[in-house]
Amino acid sequence: MTSTPIASKIIPKASRASLDVSQIAFTSDKQKHAVDALVREFDISPQLLQDIKKNFMAGMQKGLKKDGETLAMITSYVVGRLDGSETGSYLALDVGGTNLRVVSVHLAGGGEIITRQTKYRIDEKLKIGEAKALFDFMAVCVDSFLDEHQIAVRGDTQIELGFTFSFPVLQTSINRGTLISWTKGFNAAGMVGKDPVAYLQDAFNRRHIPVRVAALVNDTVGTLLAHAYHNPETVMGVILGTGCNGAYIERIDNIKKWKGDASAKEMIINMEFGAFDKEREILPLTMFDNKMDRKSVNPNKQIFEKMIAGMYLGEITRNVLLNLIDRRLLFEGGISPDINQMWTFETAYMSTIEADASPHLHATRKILESTLSFPATTMNDRQIVKLVVELVGKRAARLSAAAVAGILEHTGAWHQKAAIGIDGSLFEYYPSFDTDIMDGLVEVFGQDIRNNISIGLAQDGSGVGAALCALLAAKHATP
Numbered sequence: 001m002t003s004t005p006i007a008s009k010i011i012p013k014a015s016r017a018s019l020d021v022s023q024i025a026f027t028s029d030k031q032k033h034a035v036d037a038l039v040r041e042f043d044i045s046p047q048l049l050q051d052i053k054k055n056f057m058a059g060m061q062k063g064l065k066k067d068g069e070t071l072a073m074i075t076s077y078v079v080g081r082l083d084g085s086e087t088g089s090y091l092a093l094d095v096g097g098t099n100l101r102v103v104s105v106h107l108a109g110g111g112e113i114i115t116r117q118t119k120y121r122i123d124e125k126l127k128i129g130e131a132k133a134l135f136d137f138m139a140v141c142v143d144s145f146l147d148e149h150q151i152a153v154r155g156d157t158q159i160e161l162g163f164t165f166s167f168p169v170l171q172t173s174i175n176r177g178t179l180i181s182w183t184k185g186f187n188a189a190g191m192v193g194k195d196p197v198a199y200l201q202d203a204f205n206r207r208h209i210p211v212r213v214a215a216l217v218n219d220t221v222g223t224l225l226a227h228a229y230h231n232p233e234t235v236m237g238v239i240l241g242t243g244c245n246g247a248y249i250e251r252i253d254n255i256k257k258w259k260g261d262a263s264a265k266e267m268i269i270n271m272e273f274g275a276f277d278k279e280r281e282i283l284p285l286t287m288f289d290n291k292m293d294r295k296s297v298n299p300n301k302q303i304f305e306k307m308i309a310g311m312y313l314g315e316i317t318r319n320v321l322l323n324l325i326d327r328r329l330l331f332e333g334g335i336s337p338d339i340n341q342m343w344t345f346e347t348a349y350m351s352t353i354e355a356d357a358s359p360h361l362h363a364t365r366k367i368l369e370s371t372l373s374f375p376a377t378t379m380n381d382r383q384i385v386k387l388v389v390e391l392v393g394k395r396a397a398r399l400s401a402a403a404v405a406g407i408l409e410h411t412g413a414w415h416q417k418a419a420i421g422i423d424g425s426l427f428e429y430y431p432s433f434d435t436d437i438m439d440g441l442v443e444v445f446g447q448d449i450r451n452n453i454s455i456g457l458a459q460d461g462s463g464v465g466a467a468l469c470a471l472l473a474a475k476h477a478t479p
């Protein structure tokens with residue numbers, strides 16, 4: 001088994017160059033009507049945002065009362081807060097997204113952190129193959145990381161590892177849990193109901209790798225902790241990457257289903273909010289969402305996530321474009337072999353198209369003609385593509401705002417000084433995602449929210465955060 005490191009690329013963040021429908025020179029009434037209909041379908045009106053928020057809060061209450069609810073509201077077993085003075089060296093293994101990552105984290109104290117990391121691509125076959133092979137691969141990656149960075153272990157000691165496993169896990173202790181379901185394109189056989197830590201520890205042991213899995217961490221919880229290390233006012237961690245989810249600090253006496261130790265005052269809750277509205281009561285799903293959902297590896301699940309997260313936005317956009325093409329309202333009905341393939345329209349293209357402020361939409365043209373090999377495009381084509389992208393992207397950000405608003409209202413944090421840490425490439429690179437979220441919060445809470453709440457990019461929640469979680473696990477271990 002081999003593990004190949006991959007390089008990471010950095011794309012600068014731009015803001016949206018918004019296009020108004022009135023700027024489009026429509027080629028026919030039919031085209032205009034089709035576009036107007038899309039604008040209506042993808043709109044999250046201020047009222048709808050409020051209604052979704054209300055529904056979301058009701059879901060939170062249900063999940064805090066008992067297990068198995070739509071919002072799982074998983075108790076993370078992470079208690080205690082950080083003040084930035086913590087020191088030590090840890091490993092983090094981050095699994096649950098596009099890449100697998102191994103990180104060594106040295107907490108130097110005084111809020112200073114030194115990290116080294118390597119990313120590895122997870123073969124699609126491994127994601128849907130035998131669970132053992134997947135976990136063996138993880139151990140191999142950690143092993144080659146230790147070699148590569150010449151991290152040696154003395155005598156019988158073991159390196160403590162925080163395992164960021166970003167799937168819905170019912171946690172039973174800080175380093176035990178059972179997988180509830182796979183998401184985000186993973187579906188390795190025989191894992192649901194099993195403990196991922198046991199599988200990973202077993203893979204380490206069989207290969208005599210001196211690593212102990214000290215904490216099982218959800219990336220949202222890690223994000224909250226990583227942000228809190230620099231910013232003690234942090235109340236919430238959110239992921240907007242391949243998938244979407246959030247975690248926040250809850251008072252133990254609000255967690256009605258909690259039967260464990262009640263000596264701590266508060267605990268971080270991993271909400272698993274990507275599953276919100278499984279019942280399809282409130283989310284305005286379009287036929288384009290449904291088409292994507294049906295073809296996904298987990299149909300009918302994670303509906304909210306599928307309207308928000310990076311894995312899906314490009315595919316929804318592609319579905320809208322195909323529909324317009326088939327009705328001969330775009331590209332004169334012409335098709336490119338690329339756009340006919342599922343998942344070819346990457347969410348990253350949307351960022352480029354959203355940021356395209358050139359008079360002739362040059363960047364949009366480049367994506368359509370060079371990347372997706374459409375033989376030729378007109379200005380009208382490019383404008384419509386740009387508008388569709390904006391509809392899908394803005395809807396995602398406004399739905400995220402509804403969730404964040406729900407958490408802020410539930411905790412009462414909206415009228416205090418509080419910080420929110422958000423991690424994930426979608427949030428990091430998608431133009432205006434942050435301002436769209438803040439605008440949504442202003443609709444709900446008024447202008448003052450801008451002074452009270454800060455929304456910031458959480459640097460490496462699943463690496464640094466996992467290390468911090470391993471540290472807290474040791475600090476608060478019950479003998």
Ligand code: ADP
Nearest residue numbers: 097098241242310311347348351424425426429
């Ligand atoms: P993960 O969630 O796997 O930890 P990331 O946070 O990097 O990883 O998120 C990956 C997702 O972000 C992918 O679904 C991808 O479509 C999306 N993405 C990557 N680059 C961009 C970009 N420039 N703009 C918008 N979305 C992006």
Ligand code: MG
Nearest residue numbers: 097219241462
């Ligand atoms: Mg991530």
